[in-house]
Amino acid sequence: MTIKKLGPEELLALDKFSVDEGNPHIIVDKVICAKCSARECLIVCPARCYRLKNDEVNFEYVGCLECGTCRVMCSGKGVTSWNFPGASFGVTFRCS
Numbered sequence: 846m847t848i849k850k851l852g853p854e855e856l857l858a859l860d861k862f863s864v865d866e867g868n869p870h871i872i873v874d875k876v877i878c879a880k881c882s883a884r885e886c887l888i889v890c891p892a893r894c895y896r897l898k899n900d901e902v903n904f905e906y907v908g909c910l911e912c913g914t915c916r917v918m919c920s921g922k923g924v925t926s927w928n929f930p931g932a933s934f935g936v937t938f939r940c941s
């Protein structure tokens with residue numbers, strides 16, 4: 846049997862998401878984030894849900910892997926609410 850090594854992007858592409866439209870499980874306060882200089886979220890999120898655009902941190906909960914890293918690492922308290930998605934929503938991890 847041959848085992849194919851996959852990179853992070855390929856592994857992420859295997860995951861399946863059921864999105865609870867209009868009901869984000871993580872709330873990020875843009876006003877607070879505007880005052881944050883550390884911006885750990887841009888570095889630590891494995892799914893790149895936090896992105897910098899025009900020097901502003903944008904957050905998109907679609908694609909979140911529910912790892913909780915941003916909740917722990919956010920030093921500026923911009924992550925004002927963090928919950929797991931409701932039943933039947935969120936990520937399903939799949940192996941190749």
Ligand code: SF4
Pocket residue numbers: 871889890891892893894895908909910911912913914915916
């Ligand atoms: S819980 Fe993990 S994957 Fe989801 S936004 Fe936070 S760091 Fe990213």
Ligand code: SF4
Pocket residue numbers: 873877878879881882883884885886887895902918919920921922923924
């Ligand atoms: S680390 Fe926290 S407060 Fe700072 S930009 Fe990211 S989410 Fe906002």
